[in-house]
Amino acid sequence: MNEVLETIYNLHAVHGNFTSRPIEEEKIKTILNACVNAQNASNRQSYSIIVIRGEENVKKIIRCGYKSPIALLFCVDFNRIHDIGEYLGYQSDNDNLFSYLTAHTDAVLATQTAVMAATSLELGTLCTNSIHHLYRKNLDDMYRELTLPDKHFFPVTALLLGYEDKTKALHHKSGRLKDSGIVHYDTYKKLTTEEKEEIIKTVNNPKNHFDTKGREKGNCSTYLEFYYTKWAPLRDPEVISKMDDMLYNKLTSFIKN
Numbered sequence: 119m120n121e122v123l124e125t126i127y128n129l130h131a132v133h134g135n136f137t138s139r140p141i142e143e144e145k146i147k148t149i150l151n152a153c154v155n156a157q158n159a160s161n162r163q164s165y166s167i168i169v170i171r172g173e174e175n176v177k178k179i180i181r182c183g184y185k186s187p188i189a190l191l192f193c194v195d196f197n198r199i200h201d202i203g204e205y206l207g208y209q210s211d212n213d214n215l216f217s218y219l220t221a222h223t224d225a226v227l228a229t230q231t232a233v234m235a236a237t238s239l240e241l242g243t244l245c246t247n248s249i250h251h252l253y254r255k256n257l258d259d260m261y262r263e264l265t266l267p268d269k270h271f272f273p274v275t276a277l278l279l280g281y282e283d284k285t286k287a288l289h290h291k292s293g294r295l296k297d298s299g300i301v302h303y304d305t306y307k308k309l310t311t312e313e314k315e316e317i318i319k320t321v322n323n324p325k326n327h328f329d330t331k332g333r334e335k336g337n338c339s340t341y342l343e344f345y346y347t348k349w350a351p352l353r354d355p356e357v358i359s360k361m362d363d364m365l366y367n368k369l370t371s372f373i374k375n
Contacts, residue, residue, distance in 0.1 A: 136280030
């Protein structure tokens with residue numbers, strides 16, 4: 119197996135097990151230089167990366183419950199394109215859903231490239247969408263704290279970086295589904311009863327390490343019981359509605375402006 123594939127197969131999330139060891143500036147620059155080389159639509163790089171430094175600052179702003187020395191916030195951003203065009207006397211039309219989806223993809227590709235670069239440099243990583251969770255943080259707070267633009271902009275995901283505390287690390291990689299239900303050839307296919315049973319068997323088998331959240335703590339007999347009843351149960355409709363409104367207002371503001 120070549121080094122690139124070895125890095126990819128070794129990817130794993132570090133859930134809070136970061137040490138306080140500072141990340142060398144050269145490694146941060148290497149990660150940033152790597153992620154901007156990710157594929158992107160029309161070579162526009164319709165995103166920005168906010169580098170958040172310091173454990174307390176990361177915990178306060180990202181609010182995923184964990185500390186890390188550095189976090190990278192990847193955002194859809196057309197301000198650079200808009201401002202340069204305006205400076206040159208041109209107009210640009212990027213305030214639409216198609217442009218947003220294109221830039222969102224660009225930002226995600228840059229994020230995953232940063233993950234691979236960091237892993238190759240022996241750093242731990244954690245991608246989180248906690249920035250969108252109303253019960254953890256209101257997006258308006260983040261916009262204010264980071265002086266984020268109100269127009270042509272939307273934060274997509276945060277990437278925590280740091281040295282992993284090996285004494286607390288899991289000694290195995292979390293399980294992954296590979297075939298049925300994930301990969302579809304030529305056309306999409308609904309799961310058969312047999313395939314559902316096989317997936318349930320695979321996921322609930324402790325040897326496959328899908329259980330990363332601790333079903334024992336939830337007093338559940340299987341991982342899927344824990345998942346559906348404890349980790350991702352039906353939410354309070356009022357809470358979901360408020361979260362949807364917050365995200366909808368930001369996204370429609372992006373499109374209308």
